[in-house]
Amino acid sequence: MDAxxxxFVRNILKEEGIRFIKNQGIAISSATKVRSGNLIKNRKAIVTGTDTNPQLHVELPAYARFLDIRRKFRRSRRGQTKRSSARGMRIYNRFVMGHYYRIAERLQFEFTQETIDLIRSNWKGAFDGK
Incomplete structure (x- = not known):
């Protein structure tokens, strides 16, 4: 049963990793006005870890995190600070937390007897040479 x-957990993590990369790519394309090839191409979703503890690891360029930060203060000519309403690009945080909750929901509710039977039938087909 543990296998x-x-x-099941590895399959869910793979699917959600692919979904994360796709949705974030759409947001990056719409948020950046210029072509950002490095930011889009150098992203990967990898499932690592042991069989008992699989983990989803999303690799992004380091500066993607900084594009998401909101700029709070802007200096005027006289050195006084003013509050700025500039927003970050919203290409990191909203996707991470949204997919985190989606993964938790899928792990909680989708492990049914139908899923167990489907995985067993896939294993039998792989061992039978089909």
Whole structure:
């Protein structure tokens, strides 16, 4: 049963990693006015870890995190600070937390007997040479 559960968790993490990269790519394309090839191309979603503890690791360029930060203060000519309403590009935080909750929901509710039977049938087909 542990092997089936770990296969289920790995499949969910792979699907959500692909979904994360796709949705974030759409947001990056719409948020950046110029072509940002490095920011879009150098992103990966990798499932790592042992069979009992799989983990989703999303690799992004280092500066992607800084594009998301909101600029709070702007200096005027006289050295006084003024509050700025400039927003960050919203390309990191909203996707991380949104996908975090989606993964938790799928892990909680989608592990049913149908899923267990589907994984078992896929294993039988792989061992039978089909």
């Amino acid at each position: 089936i559960r770990s296969t």
